[in-house]
Amino acid sequence: MSAIPTLALRAVSKSFGMTVALADMTLELFPGEVHAIVGENGAGKSTMIKIMTGIYQPSSGQVEIGGAPVVLSGSKAARLRGVAAIYQEPMVFPDLDVTENIFISATDAGLILDRRSMRRRAEALIDRIGMTLDVDREARGLTLAEQQAVEIARALSQDVRVLIMDEPTSSLSAHEAAELRRIARSLATAGVAVVYISHRLEEVFEIADRVTVIRDGRHISTRPVSEVTPQGMIADMVGRAVGNYFTKMPSAAQQEVVLSVRGLTRTGVFEDITFDLHRGEVLCMAGLIGARRTDVALSLFGVHPATAGELRYKGQAVRMTSPAQAIALGIAYVSEDRRKLGLAMPLPIRSNISLATLAQYLSPLGLIDRRRERDTAMAYRERLNIRAPDVDMAVGVLSGGNQQKVMLAKWLAMQPDLLIVDEPTRGIDVGAKAEVHDLIRAFVRGGGTALVISSDLPEVLALGDRILVMREGRQMGIIDSARATQEGIMAVATGQSEAA
Amino acid sequence: MIARLKSWEGFLLMSLVVIIGINAGLSPEFLTLGNQINLFQLSIEKIIVALVMTFIIINGEIDLSVGSMMGLSACAFGWMVKEQGVAAPAAIAISLGIGVLGGALNGWFITRVGLPSLVVTLATLIGFRGLARVLVEDRGLTDFPEWFDALGQQGLIGPLPFALVAFAVLFGVLYIVLERSGFGRKTQVIGTNREVAEFAGIDTNRHKMILFIASGTIAAFAGLLYAARVGAVRGDVANGFELDIITIVLLGGVSIFGGTGSLTGTLLAILIVLNIRNGMALLNITGHIQTGVIGLLLIASVMVPRLKFGTREKTA
Numbered sequence: 028m029s030a031i032p033t034l035a036l037r038a039v040s041k042s043f044g045m046t047v048a049l050a051d052m053t054l055e056l057f058p059g060e061v062h063a064i065v066g067e068n069g070a071g072k073s074t075m076i077k078i079m080t081g082i083y084q085p086s087s088g089q090v091e092i093g094g095a096p097v098v099l100s101g102s103k104a105a106r107l108r109g110v111a112a113i114y115q116e117p118m119v120f121p122d123l124d125v126t127e128n129i130f131i132s133a134t135d136a137g138l139i140l141d142r143r144s145m146r147r148r149a150e151a152l153i154d155r156i157g158m159t160l161d162v163d164r165e166a167r168g169l170t171l172a173e174q175q176a177v178e179i180a181r182a183l184s185q186d187v188r189v190l191i192m193d194e195p196t197s198s199l200s201a202h203e204a205a206e207l208r209r210i211a212r213s214l215a216t217a218g219v220a221v222v223y224i225s226h227r228l229e230e231v232f233e234i235a236d237r238v239t240v241i242r243d244g245r246h247i248s249t250r251p252v253s254e255v256t257p258q259g260m261i262a263d264m265v266g267r268a269v270g271n272y273f274t275k276m277p278s279a280a281q282q283e284v285v286l287s288v289r290g291l292t293r294t295g296v297f298e299d300i301t302f303d304l305h306r307g308e309v310l311c312m313a314g315l316i317g318a319r320r321t322d323v324a325l326s327l328f329g330v331h332p333a334t335a336g337e338l339r340y341k342g343q344a345v346r347m348t349s350p351a352q353a354i355a356l357g358i359a360y361v362s363e364d365r366r367k368l369g370l371a372m373p374l375p376i377r378s379n380i381s382l383a384t385l386a387q388y389l390s391p392l393g394l395i396d397r398r399r400e401r402d403t404a405m406a407y408r409e410r411l412n413i414r415a416p417d418v419d420m421a422v423g424v425l426s427g428g429n430q431q432k433v434m435l436a437k438w439l440a441m442q443p444d445l446l447i448v449d450e451p452t453r454g455i456d457v458g459a460k461a462e463v464h465d466l467i468r469a470f471v472r473g474g475g476t477a478l479v480i481s482s483d484l485p486e487v488l489a490l491g492d493r494i495l496v497m498r499e500g501r502q503m504g505i506i507d508s509a510r511a512t513q514e515g516i517m518a519v520a521t522g523q524s525e526a527a
Numbered sequence: 528m529i530a531r532l533k534s535w536e537g538f539l540l541m542s543l544v545v546i547i548g549i550n551a552g553l554s555p556e557f558l559t560l561g562n563q564i565n566l567f568q569l570s571i572e573k574i575i576v577a578l579v580m581t582f583i584i585i586n587g588e589i590d591l592s593v594g595s596m597m598g599l600s601a602c603a604f605g606w607m608v609k610e611q612g613v614a615a616p617a618a619i620a621i622s623l624g625i626g627v628l629g630g631a632l633n634g635w636f637i638t639r640v641g642l643p644s645l646v647v648t649l650a651t652l653i654g655f656r657g658l659a660r661v662l663v664e665d666r667g668l669t670d671f672p673e674w675f676d677a678l679g680q681q682g683l684i685g686p687l688p689f690a691l692v693a694f695a696v697l698f699g700v701l702y703i704v705l706e707r708s709g710f711g712r713k714t715q716v717i718g719t720n721r722e723v724a725e726f727a728g729i730d731t732n733r734h735k736m737i738l739f740i741a742s743g744t745i746a747a748f749a750g751l752l753y754a755a756r757v758g759a760v761r762g763d764v765a766n767g768f769e770l771d772i773i774t775i776v777l778l779g780g781v782s783i784f785g786g787t788g789s790l791t792g793t794l795l796a797i798l799i800v801l802n803i804r805n806g807m808a809l810l811n812i813t814g815h816i817q818t819g820v821i822g823l824l825l826i827a828s829v830m831v832p833r834l835k836f837g838t839r840e841k842t843a
Contacts, residue, residue, distance in 0.1 A: 351728035360726065368723060369726075370723060371786075372719070373786055382716060382724075393708045
């Protein structure tokens with residue numbers, strides 16, 4: 028391994044407003060190595076890639092290429108310096124053929140494209156990565172694996188020195204994934220520094236030379252893969268210090284089954300989900316991105332109805348087909364995506380809190396009782412400790428944690444029987460996290476029932492009475508949280524072991 | 528948002544005061560009641576439609592077919608009364624019915640088929656106009672019943688004509704609907720973020736259907752007012768009115784992306800446009816230059832920096 032890294036991050040930090048996405052990150056990539064980067068959802072992997080590819084600028088710290096500090100002012104600047112990335116969803120233009128797609132961003136083409144030499148070079152590139160692909164074919168109809176090959180060829184056409192592969196195999200079949208790993212390996216052999224990001228730990232062990240673990244935006248460890256065990260890597264990924272923050276409370280679960288789910292399936296998305304949810308219980312759903320937990324919730328809330336399976340709600344067989352129906356039955360869904368699905372950001376806090384219960388404020392003429400609306404909003408501001416001087420303020424100007432609480436207030440105001448909460452504490456600070464946890468606990472102690480989707484394992488262990496682990500649309504098992512550990516859940520979620 | 532609206536509306540109000548001041552200085556005629564009523568009357572059909580257009584645009588949609596619907600309803604009325612021997616009251620009812628149906632047609636394509644309102648109403652802009660021309664071709668139909676013409680041309684309450692009274696009543700009702708009612712709240716929420724509305728159990732398709740039916744109906748009503756005021760119809764009645772109407776609404780501070788806006792803003796924009804045109808007419812400035820000035824104002828309204836929500840980049 029040569030002494031000068033192809034690309035290095037030196038104490039790079041990146042923050043967005045109050046949120047620190049990367050802190051003091053150091054990473055060295057050497058020619059000829061496959062360097063795996065692993066970490067939980069939200070650990071900062073994407074931010075790191077975006078800094079290496081020039082999409083984000085570091086808030087502090089230095090990016091070095093070939094030992095010299097550089098400023099990557101955009102993805103084009105990064106490409107010119109030999110840094111390219113391919114993603115889970117390849118970017119190809121369906122109406123162009125393979126050759127045109129490979130040379131789509133060619134900067135040396137001049138005014139007149141020499142079609143024949145382009146075609147020859149395209150064939151050579153495809154050949155170099157060991158694929159057989161007709162370069163005159165339209166990209167429409169290429170398989171995902173072939174599209175990724177086109178992307179790799181595009182990177183190679185620009186003399187790539189660092190190739191970042193972000194979850195490249197998560198949508199591929201086992202055979203295609205093996206093929207892609209072979210390509211990655213052969214590129215490294217040819218002297219490219221390959222960055223390989225994957226949730227599939229078995230893959231990391233197969234392909235990587237070195238593994239870097241990051242957590243909460245910080246560098247935890249970088250070691251040769253031969254010195255790492257799966258257990259050690261998972262322990263690094265979940266960390267121990269964070270886990271102690273949340274305290275486990277006794278369960279409030281009662282006998283009555285509020286929601287009974289049997290074999291719930293949405294074709295092509297998730298299948299055969301089966302569980303009972305008792306009054307007073309908190310059931311957590313754990314899993315990695317792509318485990319399809321949110322899709323299950325959206326089916327239960329009627330947004331994307333299930334295609335098969337049975338639902339019984341309070342003993343009655345139901346088919347959920349719309350949010351309005353779910354709301355009428357007393358089911359609330361607090362989305363993980365505040366901005367897109369959760370809040371009307373420019374509107375006042377007051378209007379957001381009353382939104383799901385608007386009918387309760389209407390006079391026979393359809394006019395809103397504004398005093399009552401305001402009183403309710405102020406009551407929830409008090410109860411949820413929402414830090415806002417006035418409930419007439421636009422919700423968009425609040426901090427993430429306070430927005431999260433407004434969103435919870437909207438659904439708690441409905442006084443639901445079943446509260447589905449998706450990533451209740453993503454992107455909010457530790458203090459607000461504890462407050463949100465207390466709210467969910469108070470809700471179930473008051474006779475409510477909660478289904479909590481969370482990628483935050485300490486949270487799952489602290490909140491959940493039981494933990495349903497999903498992986499790639501399948502239910503891997505339900506673990507009693509008294510017997511669960513972060514390592515155990517992660518092992519099930521990554522397919523390393525079966526649930527007990 | 529509130530700060531922005533206040534500042535934009537404040538700016539409009541200041542502009543209005545200045546324009547009125549200049550106009551009053553230019554001509555002693557300007558502030559007379561007669562001129563003030565006349566100033567409204569010349570554009571009364573457009574400003575009535577602008578009230579409903581405010582809802583449509585706040586809701587995140589657009590209705591380009593209103594001008595053609597005004598034309599269609601006026602022509603259908605003229606054709607029925609003058610060439611088919613239909614009694615005028617029945618013809619009025621049928622013309623309004625055409626407005627309901629036309630709006631429902633727009634709404635159906637937008638909510639059931641899922642096409643963008645820009646495309647759907649561009650198509651019906653052509654379609655409604657085509658129907659109007661088929662009915663009347665290039666004949667000028669005139670000589671309607673006396674009471675009908677009188678409704679458009681004479682005072683109903685003192686010197687105030689029927690259309691102006693209708694405008695005032697409609698403004699009052701719609702103001703309350705937008706600012707105080709559940710329907711108005713839903714209009715704003717859907718325009719701000721349709722998915723948030725749907726996740727809160729709001730039937731957004733039904734809502735949009737109601738709005739487009741209202742838009743078609745009010746446009747048809749405005750077309751009849753035009754026929755009454757001018758006392759004659761032709762196939763090109765109200766041609767291109769949709770652009771003036773949309774200009775007024777945007778000038779009033781309604782966001783073309785939906786969500787924000789108010790009827791107060793629309794009303795101020797109406798008054799500004801009418802007073803600029805009136806003042807310039809008093810100065811014998813041509814219509815083209817008047818249009819240019821209003822265009823500049825519109826650009827200013829779009830350039831007002833918006834308070835941004837969600838500029839923070841997403842992490843991981």
